Amino acid sequence: MRLPRIFRTTPFRLTLLFLALFASAASAFLAYIYVATAGEATRRTDQEIRREMRSLTDVYDRAGVDAVNQSLIERAASERPFLYLLMTRNGERISGSIEESPVEEFTGEPAWATFQVTDLDVQGREVKHPARGLQQRLSGGQILFVGADVGADEAYVAKIVNALRGAVVLVVVLGLAGGILVSRNVSRAMASLTDVVDRVRGGELGARAHVRGTRDEFDELAQGVNEMLDRLERSMAGHKHAGDAIAHDLRSPLTRLRARLEAAYLDVEAGKGDPRQALAQALEDTDGVLKTFGAVLSIARLQAAGQAPDPQVFDPAELGADIAELYEPLCEDKDIDFAAEFAQGLTIRGNREFLAQALANILDNAVKYTPAGGAIMLRVRRRSSGEVEFSVTDTGPGVPEHDRERVIQRFVRLENSRNEPGAGLGLSLVAAVAEAHGGRLELSEGPGKVDDKGPGLRVALILPRA
Amino acid sequence: MRILIVEDDLEAAGVMVRGLTEAGHDCVSAADGEEGLKAARDGEFDVMIVDRMMPKMDGVTLVETLRREGDRTPVLFLSALGEVADRVDGLQAGADDYLVKPYAFPELIARIEALARRRDTGSVNTLLRVGELEMDLIARTVHRAGKEIDLQPREFQLLEFMMRHAGQSVTRTMLLEKVWHYHFDPQTNVIDVHISRLRSKIDKGFDRPMLQTVRGAGYRLDA
Numbered sequence: 001m002r003l004p005r006i007f008r009t010t011p012f013r014l015t016l017l018f019l020a021l022f023a024s025a026a027s028a029f030l031a032y033i034y035v036a037t038a039g040e041a042t043r044r045t046d047q048e049i050r051r052e053m054r055s056l057t058d059v060y061d062r063a064g065v066d067a068v069n070q071s072l073i074e075r076a077a078s079e080r081p082f083l084y085l086l087m088t089r090n091g092e093r094i095s096g097s098i099e100e101s102p103v104e105e106f107t108g109e110p111a112w113a114t115f116q117v118t119d120l121d122v123q124g125r126e127v128k129h130p131a132r133g134l135q136q137r138l139s140g141g142q143i144l145f146v147g148a149d150v151g152a153d154e155a156y157v158a159k160i161v162n163a164l165r166g167a168v169v170l171v172v173v174l175g176l177a178g179g180i181l182v183s184r185n186v187s188r189a190m191a192s193l194t195d196v197v198d199r200v201r202g203g204e205l206g207a208r209a210h211v212r213g214t215r216d217e218f219d220e221l222a223q224g225v226n227e228m229l230d231r232l233e234r235s236m237a238g239h240k241h242a243g244d245a246i247a248h249d250l251r252s253p254l255t256r257l258r259a260r261l262e263a264a265y266l267d268v269e270a271g272k273g274d275p276r277q278a279l280a281q282a283l284e285d286t287d288g289v290l291k292t293f294g295a296v297l298s299i300a301r302l303q304a305a306g307q308a309p310d311p312q313v314f315d316p317a318e319l320g321a322d323i324a325e326l327y328e329p330l331c332e333d334k335d336i337d338f339a340a341e342f343a344q345g346l347t348i349r350g351n352r353e354f355l356a357q358a359l360a361n362i363l364d365n366a367v368k369y370t371p372a373g374g375a376i377m378l379r380v381r382r383r384s385s386g387e388v389e390f391s392v393t394d395t396g397p398g399v400p401e402h403d404r405e406r407v408i409q410r411f412v413r414l415e416n417s418r419n420e421p422g423a424g425l426g427l428s429l430v431a432a433v434a435e436a437h438g439g440r441l442e443l444s445e446g447p448g449k450v451d452d453k454g455p456g457l458r459v460a461l462i463l464p465r466a
Numbered sequence: 467m468r469i470l471i472v473e474d475d476l477e478a479a480g481v482m483v484r485g486l487t488e489a490g491h492d493c494v495s496a497a498d499g500e501e502g503l504k505a506a507r508d509g510e511f512d513v514m515i516v517d518r519m520m521p522k523m524d525g526v527t528l529v530e531t532l533r534r535e536g537d538r539t540p541v542l543f544l545s546a547l548g549e550v551a552d553r554v555d556g557l558q559a560g561a562d563d564y565l566v567k568p569y570a571f572p573e574l575i576a577r578i579e580a581l582a583r584r585r586d587t588g589s590v591n592t593l594l595r596v597g598e599l600e601m602d603l604i605a606r607t608v609h610r611a612g613k614e615i616d617l618q619p620r621e622f623q624l625l626e627f628m629m630r631h632a633g634q635s636v637t638r639t640m641l642l643e644k645v646w647h648y649h650f651d652p653q654t655n656v657i658d659v660h661i662s663r664l665r666s667k668i669d670k671g672f673d674r675p676m677l678q679t680v681r682g683a684g685y686r687l688d689a
Contacts, residue, residue: 283570287570291651326646326652327656330654330656333659356648356650357648360650364654367654
């Protein structure tokens, strides 16, 4: 038999377990209360019987059997809750409120007996009450029995027991209901997560768990699952994009390479020309393809990882100086005025190699597009926000505002710069490096138009403070 | 030079053997890690070229094993991956240099010769001499034919590297790696400009230029 779903859930099973534990604890508790209250009642009754007995023996010792007899008659008539029986030395009844002693074999030693008394209730019906009594010999030889009705005490104990029993039943019922309710709630939360997992397994990577806003552990789990899926989706998209991009960017050079090789082959077949020229060109083409391939791969890996590998903390001024030293001769060679300015005492956290490459790419671009007689400025500074900014400003033609976003996208090269060498991946890689470091890339206008030159471009790589 | 090539791609190994043989070297090739380990244990080599990913035993394990056994033969590690972590792994395992596939053949030859040379000049020499050129590593001075040449710190390092590998081709990538310690290819000719600055200092005013450009490979300092 299959149990309904709710009975198979973990919270419900836990509820049952706790109920069982509670029921056993309650039973033990009940037993204890019973023993404690019932025992206490008997003890109190016995004490009262003993006191009454003592008071009667005192009367006997002071004034003799007639005084006891007299006292018994008075006491039985009063509201005292005791039963009495005074007997001769041989056990014959002298007087009392009961006919015969419930003590069956009396040896002369004080003896206790439990018995029943018959009484009439308000409707005149006969009812039996439990009773207890003590019998002992008086110093003159007569036998005295004193008993007491314990029905009232027992009824009291029974009431307590009944109340406890009712409480246990109530607790079990309420617990069960509560358990089902909680299980339902928890199961619903779990079901939503299970559903998301199922959908993702089925290939629907966009599925997200519902966050109820209760900030409990289910919300935390749902949020965690969602973040994990976001990251997974981004990474998958990155891989897919990388695949598309590689295909797109490598197809045309490979096509060109193939055509060149084919032409060279036909030339050799026809016995004309030296194939060396074509082969050298083919090698060069291949290098270009491989370079592009490497850059695409770096970008894709950075984007997929979402973070810089092997980060370390270092001084950006020191990196800037290193790169400035590398590029300064190149600028001078091209008759470009190169200047650098580094703020001291800053620290950043990141992959030095990637950041160096990013700066190199920015400077490569600047050198490429700045005409002779122009200027390039490399600067490292702290922004008022606390971020660290590497910026390269040139006096080249700049990038029109509406194209700036597009320049950063992969593989985009502006139409009018097609004839310049370069795979067009430079700034895309810089953007990927910035992103992997939790930073960003900003393009803005340079110093403006001067003597028909400019307006220039300012490229800023902005990193969060370490 | 005797060179051991451990490479599971037989065609790539064949190209290497042919190219290195033509360059005047003596090659032995092994098709997997275990075979390579056996060959390395049995023979004496000046340089080993080890591919990273191979069946039976990968390159990292092979190099680690050899190093543990006390074999100090220079190793050039080859990898198709080119990740930063790979380079670090390879060098940590005990490889001496690292080259990403595919590579240009002159690059491979330049690196192998540099590795073999490094082994020869392991001694701590405070004075380097190549033809008329003299470098004092302690005083940080350079003289050519007795005439002092004033160099910037980076130019000094660049010349030191060239002098240590005098007579061999060194590529631009090698220079960026060994002198500047960067592992990427700059797109523009940044290295060329540094070389031409250095050249103007050491060759200017002398009849015979020492710093040569090697077409398709890089540069060479000749005595």
